[in-house]
Structures are given as structure tokens and as C-alpha cells.
Amino acid sequence: MDFGFNQEQELLRATARKFFENECTSEFVRARMAEPAGVTDDFWKKLAEQGWLGLIYAEEFDGTGLGFVDLTVLMEEMGRAVMPGPFFSTVLLGGLAIQEAGSAAQKKEWLSKISAGQTKTTLAFTEPNARWDAAGITASAKESGGKFTLTGTKLFVLDAHVADVIVVAARTREGKRPEEGLSLFLVPKGAKGLEVKLLPTMDQTRKLCEVTFHEVTVGADALLGAKDQAWGPLSRVLDRATVALCAEMCGGAQRVLDMTTDYAKIRVAFGKPIGSYQGVKHRAADMLVEVENAKSLTYYAAWAMDENVPEAPLAASMAKAYVSDAYRRTAGAGIQLHGGIGFTWEHDLHLYFKRAKSSEFTFGDASYHRERVAQLINL
Amino acid sequence: MDFTLTPEQQAFRERTRAWLKANIPAEWKAIGSTEVPRPEAYVFLRKWQKKMHEGGLIGATWPKEYGGQGLTFVEEMILHEEMALQKAPPMLNVLGVGMAGPTIIAYGTEEQKKRFPEKILTCEEIWCQGYSEPNAGSDLAGLQTRAVKDGDYYVINGQKVWTSLAHMADWMMLLARTDPEAPKHKGITYFLLDMHLPGVTVKPLKQITGDAEFNEVFFDNVRVHERHVLGGVNNGWAVGLTTLMYERLALGFGLQMRLRIALESLIEMARRVEKTGRTITKDPVMRQKIAQLWMDTEALKYTGARAITKLLKGELPGPEASTGKMGWVETHQKLQELAMEIEGAYSQLMKGSERAIDGGVWQYGFLRSRANSIEGGTTEVQKNIIGERVLGLPKG
Numbered sequence: 001m002d003f004g005f006n007q008e009q010e011l012l013r014a015t016a017r018k019f020f021e022n023e024c025t026s027e028f029v030r031a032r033m034a035e036p037a038g039v040t041d042d043f044w045k046k047l048a049e050q051g052w053l054g055l056i057y058a059e060e061f062d063g064t065g066l067g068f069v070d071l072t073v074l075m076e077e078m079g080r081a082v083m084p085g086p087f088f089s090t091v092l093l094g095g096l097a098i099q100e101a102g103s104a105a106q107k108k109e110w111l112s113k114i115s116a117g118q119t120k121t122t123l124a125f126t127e128p129n130a131r132w133d134a135a136g137i138t139a140s141a142k143e144s145g146g147k148f149t150l151t152g153t154k155l156f157v158l159d160a161h162v163a164d165v166i167v168v169a170a171r172t173r174e175g176k177r178p179e180e181g182l183s184l185f186l187v188p189k190g191a192k193g194l195e196v197k198l199l200p201t202m203d204q205t206r207k208l209c210e211v212t213f214h215e216v217t218v219g220a221d222a223l224l225g226a227k228d229q230a231w232g233p234l235s236r237v238l239d240r241a242t243v244a245l246c247a248e249m250c251g252g253a254q255r256v257l258d259m260t261t262d263y264a265k266i267r268v269a270f271g272k273p274i275g276s277y278q279g280v281k282h283r284a285a286d287m288l289v290e291v292e293n294a295k296s297l298t299y300y301a302a303w304a305m306d307e308n309v310p311e312a313p314l315a316a317s318m319a320k321a322y323v324s325d326a327y328r329r330t331a332g333a334g335i336q337l338h339g340g341i342g343f344t345w346e347h348d349l350h351l352y353f354k355r356a357k358s359s360e361f362t363f364g365d366a367s368y369h370r371e372r373v374a375q376l377i378n379l
Numbered sequence: 380m381d382f383t384l385t386p387e388q389q390a391f392r393e394r395t396r397a398w399l400k401a402n403i404p405a406e407w408k409a410i411g412s413t414e415v416p417r418p419e420a421y422v423f424l425r426k427w428q429k430k431m432h433e434g435g436l437i438g439a440t441w442p443k444e445y446g447g448q449g450l451t452f453v454e455e456m457i458l459h460e461e462m463a464l465q466k467a468p469p470m471l472n473v474l475g476v477g478m479a480g481p482t483i484i485a486y487g488t489e490e491q492k493k494r495f496p497e498k499i500l501t502c503e504e505i506w507c508q509g510y511s512e513p514n515a516g517s518d519l520a521g522l523q524t525r526a527v528k529d530g531d532y533y534v535i536n537g538q539k540v541w542t543s544l545a546h547m548a549d550w551m552m553l554l555a556r557t558d559p560e561a562p563k564h565k566g567i568t569y570f571l572l573d574m575h576l577p578g579v580t581v582k583p584l585k586q587i588t589g590d591a592e593f594n595e596v597f598f599d600n601v602r603v604h605e606r607h608v609l610g611g612v613n614n615g616w617a618v619g620l621t622t623l624m625y626e627r628l629a630l631g632f633g634l635q636m637r638l639r640i641a642l643e644s645l646i647e648m649a650r651r652v653e654k655t656g657r658t659i660t661k662d663p664v665m666r667q668k669i670a671q672l673w674m675d676t677e678a679l680k681y682t683g684a685r686a687i688t689k690l691l692k693g694e695l696p697g698p699e700a701s702t703g704k705m706g707w708v709e710t711h712q713k714l715q716e717l718a719m720e721i722e723g724a725y726s727q728l729m730k731g732s733e734r735a736i737d738g739g740v741w742q743y744g745f746l747r748s749r750a751n752s753i754e755g756g757t758t759e760v761q762k763n764i765i766g767e768r769v770l771g772l773p774k775g
Contacts, residue, residue, distance in 0.1 A: 282766065289706055297674065303382060
């Protein structure tokens with residue numbers, strides 16, 4: 001048994017930390033918050049050069065062929081830097097959907113381009129009903145003459161405004177169960193009838209869109225994987241993206257804890273550093289306990305994804321439920337222990353506080369996942 | 380990262396499981412509580428531990444020459460997991476196995492290492508821990524029990540309190556002050572004290588559970604031979620901290636096991652208890668609470684596994700190790716509260732009432748759990764330790 005990271009993974013962590021400290025500074029993040037794209041060509045190119053855009057894709061698709069535990073290390077460092085931009089949507093949503101559902105030819109075409117930094121993508125899954133289960137998908141794709149016509153509205157779609165191709169989940173058939181009759185389609189940017197609207201978001205490091213399909217017609221070659229059979233791969237994508245998000249959240253929570261303890265050591269009140277007062281010290285200790293437990297469940301879930309163990313979905317839901325609460329509370333406590341300075345725009349804490357909030361509701365919040373845990377343990 | 384076991388470890392798991400299945404007696408189901416050993420089960424539990432030792436299950440990490448199995452913490456963890464899965468009775472000599480034995484093996488003379496550890500494993504000699512005093516609890520280094528040299532002997536005078544199992548213990552891990560002039564951490568010595576010596580008086584303390592599991596222990600000119608000093612005169616603080624480290628680590632496995640057994644029992648109860656006309660497990664709010672407990676329990680398990688990994692690699696445990704006790708306490712108290720919530724009005728009925736759910740066993744567990752955040756270091760002290768030693772915050 002070995003529940004730790006190996007030397008290569010520690011090396012990846014050190015490399016990533018240094019890279020983000022240089023390339024993804026507070027100034028960089030704030031500049032990206034202020035513009036629609038959320039990323040620069042130069043930064044994207046550097047991510048590609050590091051091999052991180054193809055980290056989890058097989059080598060035959062020009063990826064690095066690493067696993068989810070390796071990815072966890074990278075995600076933690078990205079979360080630590082509150083990295084903006086379409087990495088998550090491209091690599092872990094659109095790209096992962098292509099990897100899980102696509103034909104060999106589709107994988108070859110798209111994953112190679114993603115790995116090389118030539119294509120950005122995303123997954124259009126949720127709708128105005130804001131559900132993360134199969135029943136939430138009501139957008140339809142009607143087949144006629146070998147073509148499909150997509151109709152419906154997708155909401156909370158990450159980075160659709162910069163995606164070269166959008167993977168869309170739509171209903172091709174009404175089944176007995178909501179999991180039946182779902183299909184995935186690749187819809188290119190600029191398709192006729194495709195409307196993408198960027199939404200103002202609380203967490204400006206995450207760009208969310210409303211994507212409307214006004215009878216968008218695509219060819220049969222746009223079908224990603226088997227018709228009507230998308231739920232299997234989709235649920236795997238959601239579980240995996242959830243675990244990757246948890247890792248990112250852990251990295252952010254750890255950074256908040258670091259900032260807070262650093263500050264508590266130097267900030268003096270009543271003649272002593274505030275960290276010497278138990279009111280502050282005990283809250284910092286509570287933060288540590290939650291952050292460490294959050295990591296434990298996340299690391300286990302990452303391992304479960306790599307090994308495809310039967311309890312992998314349970315591991316993903318346990319992690320998301322726990323980490324959602326832990327990051328929100330840690331970020332809130334971070335602001336509280338900083339006092340007034342923590343409430344300013346100038347201080348970086350609010351970037352983490354807002355990222356914690358947006359992440360909390362992405363792929364389902366704590367109560368959604370606790371209920372899923374209840375179901376998976378046969379309660 | 381790899382959770383798979385080696386073929387040898389897998390074999391150990393299978394052997395342990397088969398042994399437990401074959402040997403957990405049916406009578407345990409009748410006495411069985413998932414909690415700490417209770418007086419009515421002492422005789423049974425003494426026999427049970429002896430049997431487990433004969434089965435080669437206790438003392439996994441102890442060297443073979445001192446009665447152990449010479450295995451690693453992985454086997455220790457497997458053992459405790461299997462004990463949880465099979466709902467095995469707890470170990471009676473828990474302080475001896477978890478604390479006294481490992482400390483003696485770490486600091487003892489060859490004579491001490493030959494004399495004590497094996498009898499701990501067989502439950503032939505039960506141990507208690509003489510640390511806390513009426514004026515030295517969280518501030519342990521302020522202890523006042525005196526040990527004065529007299530020839531080959533030390534003469535002990537003073538008092539200990541909250542001493543679990545002292546009423547049946549044969550030996551005590553005793554911290555006493557040998558140099559009152561030295562700074563308070565430096566003048567303490569660790570003794571192995573025979574509880575049957577003249578001058579040792581044990582007075583049970585009745586607790587909020589109604590049981591007398593804790594005691595006051597008085598020393599009136601108790602003469603302890605110097606060969607029963609452990610780890611050197613005036614070196615007791617370091618030795619005592621080692622014991623506490625083992626307490627948190629080794630007992631951690633046992634605590635983990637108890638939590639898991641209790642959680643399974645709680646879920647089982649939730650399946651047959653109704654609240655406002657529907658089964659507890661169909662109630663969305665209760666489902667949330669039970670799922671959260673499940674997650675908290677799993678998180679503790681994996682946080683523990685991270686600490687063990689570091690130990691196995693020969694590294695010092697990191698922040699994840701120090702959070703275990705506190706995390707366990709919070710989760711266990713939450714679990715016991717939830718058990719009361721599930722029982723609703725029935726939670727008021729104690730053992731003895733035919734109406735009491737599960738014979739009133741949860742009421743004892745609920746009351747007993749209040750001590751968890753006090754014994755073995757209060758939660759407040761744990762938070763100071765985490766704040767200062769892990770996060771590096773200044774002392775108050």
C-alpha cells in the first residue's frame with residue numbers, strides 16, 4: 001500500500017508551482033478576469049509546450065499518457081494559482097468526452113489538436129434547469145436524411161465563447177429512463193443557428209456562456225460515439241471532471257490556508273501576532289483539518305479513476321461533497337482571519353473565495369453529491 | 380499511489396478474516412457493544428484477547444522476539460479493518476497494546492523488553508496510564524506526583540486521576556517528578572509501576588454514564604525498584620511523548636474500527652426506525668446526515684493511510700497525522716448525536732426498558748462520547764498543537 005505521490009509526481013508539482021508563480025501571477029489573473037477570453041495565446045502555447053494540454057491523453061494522440069493521480073498534482077497547482085482560461089473546459093470536458101465516447105478517428109483528430117494547443121473545446125451539458133443528471137438534458141437532436149438538427153438551450157457552459165468545437169449532449173430518442181436516448185455531437189464554432197452569449201459571472205476567472213441551438217444542422221460525422229448511448233461515457237466524463245475539479249479546489253484551499261497562516265504570524269494586534277490568540281489559532285487548525293481530509297478523499301478518488309475500481313463513482317461523489325464544503329468554509333475563514341484587508345479587491349483572497357463558490361456548484365453541490373453517496377451506499 | 384496489497388498482505392487479510400469468522404463467539408452478540416470495554420464484558424474480553432493473540436493477530440508490528448509478528452503498519456491496518464468488518468469485540472488491554480508495549484520496546488532495557496510486552500499481548504497483565512493529575516491535565520508537565528530516591532528504590536507519593544482501567548490494571552505507565560528543581564519538562568521520570576505494591580489505592584470515579592471506568596489512584600510511600608525506570612531518570616517527558624505518539628497512531632487504527640462498526644450499526648438501525656410515518660433512510664434530511672458521516676469516516680481512513688505511507692517510507696508524519704485524533708472525535712460525537720436523533724423520543728429510554736431501542740446500547744455510547752474530546756488531549760489542546768507545531772503559529 002502506498003498512499004503518497006512518487007518522485008516524478010513530486011517533480012511535476014515543483015515544476016508546475018514554479019511555472020505558475022512565474023506565468024500566472026496575480027496581475028496575469030486579474031488581467032484575464034477583465035477580458036472575455038480568459039487566456040492569452042502565449043500562455044496557451046506554454047501550457048502545450050509543458051505537455052499539460054495532453055497530459056492524460058494516450059501517446060498515440062500526441063498526449064503524455066499520464067493518469068489521474070498525475071493530473072491531481074497539476075490541478076492542485078492550477079487551483080493554487082487560481083488559473084483562469086479554458087484548460088478545464090478543453091482538457092477535462094470537451095477533450096475527455098472525445099476520449100471517452102469518440103471513435104478512433106475522432107480521437108486521433110481532436111485529441112492531437114488539443115494536445116498541441118491548436119483546438120479549444122468544451123462540453124455543453126447543463127440547461128436552464130441546472131441539473132447535473134441525465135434527466136436534465138432536454139435539448140433535442142432530430143435525425144432526418146442522415147443529418148441531425150439540434151434544438152435547445154444550454155446554460156453554464158464553460159468557455160463556449162472561445163471553443164473551436166463544442167461537444168453537445170442532446171436527446172435523440174425518448175427512452176423509458178432519462179439515461180436512455182442521449183447522444184453527443186461535435187458542433188463547430190460559427191455553425192449556422194449557433195448562438196453563444198457570454199454571461200457576467202461572480203467568479204471572473206471562470207467564463208460561463210449560454211449556448212442556444214436554433215435548429216443547428218450537423219452531418220452524421222458530427223455524432224460523437226454511438227447514437228443513443230452517450231450516458232455511459234458522459235457519466236464517466238462527469239465523474240472524472242469532478243475529481244479533477246476537487247483537486248483544483250484542494251490546491252486553492254491550501255493556498256488560502258498558507259496565506260492566512262503567513263498573515264497571522266506577522267499581523268500584530270493588542271501587541272502580539274494575531275496567530276498567538278486561540279481564537280485565530282483554533283480556526284486555522286480547523287481549516288487545516290478540513291483541507292487535509294479534502295485532499296485525502298480527492299487523492300483516493302483520483303486513484304479510483306485510474307484503476308477503474310467499482311467504487312469510483314462513490315469516491316468521486318464523496319470527494320465533491322466534502323471538498324465543496326471545505327473550500328467554501330476555508331475561503332470564508334481566510335477572509336475572516338485577515339479582517340478588513342481580506343475584504344478588499346486588492347487582496348487576492350476574493351479570487352479564491354469566488355472560485356470556491358463557482359466550483360461548489362459545478363458538477364453538483366455538496367447536498368447533490370451527499371444524496372448520490374446515500375444512493376451508492378444503498379441507503 | 381497504489382492501494383493494492385502484496386500477495387502476502389492479501390493472504391494476511393484472508394487469514395485474519397477466516398480466523399475472525401470462525402472465532403467470534405455467538406455470546407458476543409448478546410453482550411456486544413461497539414464501544415469501549417464495559418465492566419460486564421471484562422471476563423469475556425480478557426479471554427477474547429488471549430485467543431486473538433494465540434491466533435497470531437495481536438502485536439502485528441512488534442518484533443517477534445517480544446511476542447509480536449514482526450510485520451508492518453499495513454498488516455496492522457488490515458487487522459483493524461477486518462475486525463471492523465466482522466464486528467469483532469474490542470481489545471481489553473488497549474492501553475498496554477497501544478501505548479505501554481510500543482514505548483517499552485522503544486526505550487526499554489533488554490530485561491524490560493523480555494519481561495513486559497508478551498504479557499501485554501496475552502492480556503495476562505493489564506495496563507493503565509498514570510499521566511493526568513487533579514492539577515495537571517492539559518498542562519501535563521505541571522504534574523506534582525513525587526518520586527524520591529532511597530537506595531535502589533524510588534518512593535512515590537501523590538495522586539493520579541481519570542485513570543482508565545486502574546481498578547483492574549496490574550501495571551501503570553507512571554510519570555512522576557524526580558527533580559523538582561529542574562524546569563518542569565526536565566525533572567520527570569517514566570516508571571513502570573506494579574499496581575499491586577503496598578501503598579497504591581484505587582478509587583473508582585462514577586462517570587456520567589453511570590459506569591466507573593475511570594479512577595483516582597493514590598500513592599502513599601509506594602516503593603518502586605529502580606530497574607522499573609523506563610528510558611532514564613529525568614527523561615520521562617520524552618518517553619511520555621513517545622507513548623502519546625503511539626497512542627494517537629496505534630489507537631487510531633482501533634478508533635477507526637470502532638467508528639466503522641458504529642456507523643454500520645447506525646445505518647442498520649436507521650433502516651428499521653420510523654420518523655413521522657416513514658423510515659429514517661427515506662427521509663432526505665437524514666440521508667444527508669448519514670451520507671456526511673460516511674464521508675467523514677472515509678476521509679479519516681484515507682488521511683490515516685497517508686500518514687502510514689510516510690511512516691513506511693521512513694519519513695516523518697506530516698500535517699495529516701496530527702489531525703487524526705481531533706477528526707475522529709468530531710466524527711464520533713456527531714455519529715452518537717445522530718443515533719439519538721434517529722431514535723427520537725426513544726433516545727430517552729435506558730437499558731432495562733423493554734421499549735429501549737437495541738437494548739439501550741446507544742444511550743451509553745452517546746454519553747461516553749462526551750469524554751472523547753477531553754481524554755488523550757482535549758480538542759482545545761490539539762488545536763494549539765496543530766496551530767503551533769504544524770502551522771508554525773506563535774505560542775500564546
